[in-house]
Amino acid sequence: MKRVFFTYREMKRRLEDFYSENQAKIDAIPVLKEIFDALFASFIKFELSWEILTQDYSGSTLSKKNVKVQLAKHLSKCNMLVYNYCIKNEITDELPNFKGSDVYLNRLSDEKLISRSEYSIQYLVKMGESISETGLVAQDLEDLKSLFTNYEAMAPRPKVLIGKQKIAQQDLSDAHADGLHIIQERLDKVMESMFEEAEPDFYHTYVEASEIEKPNSSKLAVKGSILDKSTKLPVPQAHVIIESIDLDHEVKGKKGGFRIKKLEPGTYTLKVEAITYKSISLDLIHRLGETNVLEIEMEAVNYE
Incomplete structure:
Protein backbone atom coordinates (compact mmCIF):
# COMPACT_ATOMS: atom_id res chain seq x y z
CA MET A 1 0.00 0.00 0.00
CA LYS A 2 1.27 3.47 -0.89
CA ARG A 3 2.78 5.49 1.97
CA VAL A 4 0.59 8.44 1.03
CA PHE A 5 -2.44 6.49 2.27
CA PHE A 6 -0.78 5.80 5.65
CA THR A 7 -0.02 9.49 6.21
CA TYR A 8 -3.55 10.41 5.12
CA ARG A 9 -5.03 7.90 7.56
CA GLU A 10 -2.98 9.38 10.40
CA MET A 11 -4.26 12.86 9.49
CA LYS A 12 -7.78 11.42 9.38
CA ARG A 13 -7.40 10.16 12.96
CA ARG A 14 -6.17 13.55 14.21
CA LEU A 15 -8.94 15.44 12.44
CA GLU A 16 -11.58 13.09 13.87
CA ASP A 17 -10.17 13.78 17.35
CA PHE A 18 -10.24 17.52 16.65
CA TYR A 19 -13.89 17.32 15.62
CA SER A 20 -14.79 15.18 18.64
CA GLU A 21 -13.19 17.69 21.04
CA ASN A 22 -14.94 20.64 19.37
CA GLN A 23 -18.15 19.08 18.08
CA ALA A 24 -20.58 21.44 19.78
CA LYS A 25 -18.75 24.48 18.43
CA ILE A 26 -18.45 23.09 14.90
CA ASP A 27 -22.03 21.80 14.68
CA ALA A 28 -23.33 25.23 15.69
CA ILE A 29 -21.92 26.67 12.46
CA PRO A 30 -23.99 25.29 9.53
CA VAL A 31 -21.34 25.70 6.84
CA LEU A 32 -18.72 23.94 8.97
CA LYS A 33 -21.07 21.11 9.89
CA GLU A 34 -21.94 20.57 6.23
CA ILE A 35 -18.25 20.42 5.25
CA PHE A 36 -17.33 18.04 8.07
CA ASP A 37 -20.30 15.78 7.21
CA ALA A 38 -19.07 15.56 3.61
CA LEU A 39 -15.51 14.93 4.79
CA PHE A 40 -16.53 12.17 7.18
CA ALA A 41 -18.54 10.49 4.41
CA SER A 42 -15.32 10.26 2.40
CA PHE A 43 -13.50 9.04 5.54
CA ILE A 44 -16.00 6.17 5.90
CA LYS A 45 -15.48 5.14 2.27
CA PHE A 46 -11.71 5.31 2.78
CA GLU A 47 -11.83 3.16 5.93
CA LEU A 48 -14.10 0.51 4.38
CA SER A 49 -11.74 0.20 1.43
CA TRP A 50 -8.75 0.10 3.77
CA GLU A 51 -10.27 -2.83 5.68
CA ILE A 52 -10.82 -4.83 2.49
CA LEU A 53 -7.27 -4.23 1.29
CA THR A 54 -5.65 -5.08 4.63
CA GLN A 55 -7.88 -8.00 5.63
CA ASP A 56 -6.02 -11.25 6.23
CA TYR A 57 -7.73 -14.01 4.26
CA SER A 58 -5.11 -16.66 4.88
CA GLY A 59 -6.64 -18.13 8.02
CA SER A 60 -5.32 -21.20 9.80
CA PRO A 156 -12.25 -16.86 -0.76
CA ARG A 157 -12.47 -17.45 -4.47
CA PRO A 158 -9.44 -15.88 -6.16
CA LYS A 159 -11.45 -14.13 -8.86
CA VAL A 160 -13.87 -12.70 -6.33
CA LEU A 161 -11.09 -11.60 -3.98
CA ILE A 162 -9.08 -9.98 -6.77
CA GLY A 163 -12.22 -8.21 -7.98
CA LYS A 164 -13.05 -6.91 -4.51
CA GLN A 165 -9.52 -5.68 -3.94
CA LYS A 166 -9.38 -3.99 -7.33
CA ILE A 167 -12.60 -2.13 -6.57
CA ALA A 168 -11.40 -1.31 -3.04
CA GLN A 169 -8.11 0.07 -4.40
CA GLN A 170 -9.98 2.43 -6.70
CA ASP A 171 -12.42 3.40 -3.92
CA LEU A 172 -9.47 4.11 -1.61
CA SER A 173 -7.86 6.39 -4.20
CA ASP A 174 -11.17 8.15 -4.88
CA ALA A 175 -11.89 8.67 -1.17
CA HIS A 176 -8.36 9.96 -0.63
CA ALA A 177 -8.73 12.46 -3.49
CA ASP A 178 -12.22 13.52 -2.34
CA GLY A 179 -11.03 14.06 1.23
CA LEU A 180 -8.04 16.15 0.17
CA HIS A 181 -10.25 18.26 -2.09
CA ILE A 182 -12.74 18.93 0.70
CA ILE A 183 -9.97 19.88 3.13
CA GLN A 184 -7.85 22.01 0.82
CA GLU A 185 -10.57 23.69 -1.25
CA ARG A 186 -13.28 24.11 1.37
CA LEU A 187 -12.42 23.40 4.99
CA ASP A 188 -9.02 25.15 5.04
CA LYS A 189 -10.49 28.30 3.53
CA VAL A 190 -13.48 28.47 5.89
CA MET A 191 -11.37 27.79 8.97
CA GLU A 192 -8.82 30.42 7.94
CA SER A 193 -11.40 33.11 7.23
CA MET A 194 -13.36 32.48 10.42
CA PHE A 195 -10.70 31.71 13.00
CA GLU A 196 -7.14 32.66 11.98
CA GLU A 197 -7.47 36.13 13.48
CA ALA A 198 -10.53 35.75 15.69
CA GLU A 199 -9.38 32.57 17.49
CA PRO A 200 -5.73 31.87 16.61
CA ASP A 201 -5.31 29.06 19.16
CA PHE A 202 -8.32 27.19 17.81
CA TYR A 203 -7.17 27.75 14.24
CA HIS A 204 -3.63 26.59 14.96
CA THR A 205 -4.96 23.41 16.59
CA TYR A 206 -6.93 22.73 13.42
CA VAL A 207 -3.89 23.32 11.22
CA GLU A 208 -1.85 20.83 13.24
CA ALA A 209 -4.66 18.26 13.04
CA SER A 210 -5.18 18.60 9.29
CA GLU A 211 -1.52 18.67 8.29
CA ILE A 212 -0.36 15.69 6.23
CA GLU A 213 3.25 14.57 6.24
CA LYS A 214 4.54 14.43 2.70
CA PRO A 215 5.95 11.05 1.63
CA ASN A 216 9.76 10.93 1.76
CA SER A 217 9.88 14.18 3.71
CA SER A 218 12.32 14.51 6.57
CA LYS A 219 11.17 14.24 10.14
CA LEU A 220 10.41 17.26 12.29
CA ALA A 221 13.58 18.98 13.43
CA VAL A 222 12.30 20.06 16.83
CA LYS A 223 9.09 19.46 18.70
CA GLY A 224 7.91 19.69 22.29
CA SER A 225 5.93 21.77 24.73
CA ILE A 226 6.38 24.85 26.87
CA LEU A 227 4.60 24.80 30.21
CA ASP A 228 4.46 26.85 33.39
CA LYS A 229 6.75 25.17 35.94
CA SER A 230 4.26 25.57 38.79
CA THR A 231 0.87 25.10 37.17
CA LYS A 232 1.93 22.78 34.32
CA LEU A 233 -0.33 24.82 32.04
CA PRO A 234 0.74 26.17 28.63
CA VAL A 235 2.74 29.38 28.75
CA PRO A 236 0.83 32.05 26.80
CA GLN A 237 2.57 33.69 23.83
CA ALA A 238 5.84 31.87 24.32
CA HIS A 239 8.47 32.21 21.58
CA VAL A 240 11.17 29.76 20.50
CA ILE A 241 14.05 31.79 19.10
CA ILE A 242 17.20 30.79 17.20
CA GLU A 243 18.87 34.09 16.37
CA SER A 244 21.59 32.65 14.09
CA ILE A 245 18.97 31.64 11.50
CA ASP A 246 16.48 34.45 12.22
CA LEU A 247 13.89 32.01 13.58
CA ASP A 248 11.19 33.35 15.89
CA HIS A 249 8.50 30.69 16.36
CA GLU A 250 5.44 31.68 18.35
CA VAL A 251 3.94 28.76 20.27
CA LYS A 252 0.22 28.55 19.49
CA GLY A 253 -0.50 24.94 20.31
CA LYS A 254 -3.57 24.44 22.48
CA LYS A 255 -1.54 22.36 24.92
CA GLY A 256 1.64 24.40 24.67
CA GLY A 257 3.01 22.26 21.89
CA PHE A 258 5.25 23.47 19.10
CA ARG A 259 6.92 21.99 16.02
CA ILE A 260 9.81 23.27 13.92
CA LYS A 261 9.94 21.44 10.62
CA LYS A 262 13.27 22.27 8.99
CA LEU A 263 16.66 22.80 10.53
CA GLU A 264 20.07 22.15 9.01
CA PRO A 265 22.34 19.83 11.03
CA GLY A 266 24.48 21.77 13.49
CA THR A 267 24.71 23.32 16.94
CA TYR A 268 22.37 26.17 17.84
CA THR A 269 21.65 28.43 20.77
CA LEU A 270 17.93 28.16 21.37
CA LYS A 271 16.09 30.69 23.51
CA VAL A 272 12.59 30.51 24.95
CA GLU A 273 10.94 33.79 25.92
CA ALA A 274 7.54 34.83 27.20
CA ILE A 275 6.16 37.91 28.92
CA THR A 276 6.27 37.64 32.75
CA TYR A 277 8.54 34.54 32.56
CA LYS A 278 12.28 34.10 32.97
CA SER A 279 13.97 33.49 29.64
CA ILE A 280 15.63 30.15 29.01
CA SER A 281 18.71 29.56 26.87
CA LEU A 282 20.08 26.17 25.88
CA ASP A 283 22.37 24.54 23.36
CA LEU A 284 20.66 22.43 20.73
CA ILE A 285 22.59 19.85 18.73
CA HIS A 286 20.60 18.78 15.69
CA ARG A 287 21.65 15.78 13.59
CA LEU A 288 20.36 14.82 10.15
CA GLY A 289 17.17 12.73 10.33
CA GLU A 290 16.69 13.18 14.06
CA THR A 291 13.84 14.89 15.88
CA ASN A 292 14.82 16.84 18.99
CA VAL A 293 12.13 16.64 21.66
CA LEU A 294 12.12 19.48 24.18
CA GLU A 295 9.83 19.55 27.21
CA ILE A 296 10.46 23.00 28.64
CA GLU A 297 9.15 24.42 31.91
CA MET A 298 9.32 28.19 32.44
CA GLU A 299 9.42 29.94 35.76
CA ALA A 300 7.21 32.96 36.27
CA VAL A 301 8.86 36.21 37.31
CA ASN A 302 8.02 37.26 40.84
CA TYR A 303 7.64 41.06 40.95
CA GLU A 304 6.98 41.29 44.68
Missing part, protein backbone atom coordinates in the same frame (compact mmCIF):
# COMPACT_ATOMS: atom_id res chain seq x y z
CA THR A 61 -4.57 -24.14 7.49
CA LEU A 62 -5.78 -26.61 10.11
CA SER A 63 -8.99 -24.65 10.74
CA LYS A 64 -9.65 -24.39 7.02
CA LYS A 65 -9.27 -28.15 6.53
CA ASN A 66 -11.58 -28.89 9.45
CA VAL A 67 -14.27 -26.51 8.21
CA LYS A 68 -13.96 -27.91 4.68
CA VAL A 69 -14.48 -31.46 5.95
CA GLN A 70 -17.55 -30.39 7.94
CA LEU A 71 -18.97 -28.43 5.00
CA ALA A 72 -18.41 -31.34 2.61
CA LYS A 73 -20.17 -33.78 4.95
CA HIS A 74 -23.16 -31.54 5.60
CA LEU A 75 -23.46 -30.52 1.95
CA SER A 76 -23.35 -34.18 0.91
CA LYS A 77 -26.14 -35.02 3.35
CA CYS A 78 -28.34 -32.14 2.12
CA ASN A 79 -27.61 -32.86 -1.53
CA MET A 80 -28.46 -36.55 -1.17
CA LEU A 81 -31.90 -35.74 0.22
CA VAL A 82 -32.52 -33.11 -2.47
CA TYR A 83 -31.33 -35.61 -5.11
CA ASN A 84 -33.92 -38.16 -3.90
CA TYR A 85 -36.57 -35.42 -3.86
CA CYS A 86 -35.78 -34.55 -7.49
CA ILE A 87 -36.01 -38.19 -8.56
CA LYS A 88 -39.33 -38.58 -6.77
CA ASN A 89 -40.74 -35.47 -8.43
CA GLU A 90 -39.13 -36.16 -11.83
CA ILE A 91 -36.98 -33.01 -11.74
CA THR A 92 -34.27 -34.69 -13.76
CA ASP A 93 -32.51 -31.57 -15.03
CA GLU A 94 -31.42 -30.73 -11.46
CA LEU A 95 -29.95 -34.14 -10.64
CA PRO A 96 -26.34 -33.36 -11.75
CA ASN A 97 -26.24 -30.42 -9.34
CA PHE A 98 -26.73 -32.63 -6.28
CA LYS A 99 -24.41 -35.55 -7.00
CA GLY A 100 -21.25 -36.27 -5.05
CA SER A 101 -20.18 -37.93 -1.82
CA ASP A 102 -18.55 -36.02 1.01
CA VAL A 103 -15.18 -37.47 -0.05
CA TYR A 104 -15.68 -36.18 -3.59
CA LEU A 105 -16.79 -32.75 -2.38
CA ASN A 106 -13.85 -32.48 0.00
CA ARG A 107 -11.47 -32.99 -2.92
CA LEU A 108 -12.93 -30.10 -4.90
CA SER A 109 -11.02 -26.85 -5.21
CA ASP A 110 -12.09 -23.88 -3.10
CA GLU A 111 -13.69 -22.31 -6.14
CA LYS A 112 -15.77 -25.36 -7.03
CA LEU A 113 -16.82 -26.28 -3.49
CA ILE A 114 -17.98 -22.74 -2.82
CA SER A 115 -19.89 -22.70 -6.10
CA ARG A 116 -21.58 -26.04 -5.33
CA SER A 117 -22.48 -24.90 -1.83
CA GLU A 118 -23.94 -21.62 -3.07
CA TYR A 119 -26.14 -23.41 -5.57
CA SER A 120 -27.52 -25.84 -2.98
CA ILE A 121 -28.21 -23.05 -0.49
CA GLN A 122 -30.02 -20.95 -3.11
CA TYR A 123 -32.08 -23.95 -4.22
CA LEU A 124 -33.16 -24.77 -0.67
CA VAL A 125 -33.97 -21.13 0.08
CA LYS A 126 -36.22 -20.97 -2.98
CA MET A 127 -38.06 -24.10 -1.77
CA GLY A 128 -39.20 -22.24 1.32
CA GLU A 129 -41.47 -24.38 3.51
CA SER A 130 -41.35 -27.15 0.90
CA ILE A 131 -37.89 -28.00 2.22
CA SER A 132 -39.57 -30.43 4.63
CA GLU A 133 -40.56 -32.58 1.64
CA THR A 134 -36.88 -33.43 1.13
CA GLY A 135 -36.51 -34.66 4.71
CA LEU A 136 -34.54 -31.60 5.73
CA VAL A 137 -35.54 -29.06 8.37
CA ALA A 138 -34.87 -25.34 8.56
CA GLN A 139 -31.95 -25.89 10.95
CA ASP A 140 -30.18 -28.05 8.35
CA LEU A 141 -30.23 -25.09 5.97
CA GLU A 142 -28.99 -22.70 8.66
CA ASP A 143 -26.12 -25.07 9.53
CA LEU A 144 -25.20 -25.28 5.85
CA LYS A 145 -25.20 -21.49 5.56
CA SER A 146 -23.02 -21.14 8.66
CA LEU A 147 -20.44 -23.68 7.47
CA PHE A 148 -20.41 -22.07 4.03
CA THR A 149 -19.83 -18.58 5.48
CA ASN A 150 -16.97 -19.79 7.66
CA TYR A 151 -15.32 -21.66 4.81
CA GLU A 152 -15.71 -18.82 2.32
CA ALA A 153 -14.03 -16.42 4.78
CA MET A 154 -11.05 -18.77 5.05
CA ALA A 155 -10.87 -19.67 1.38
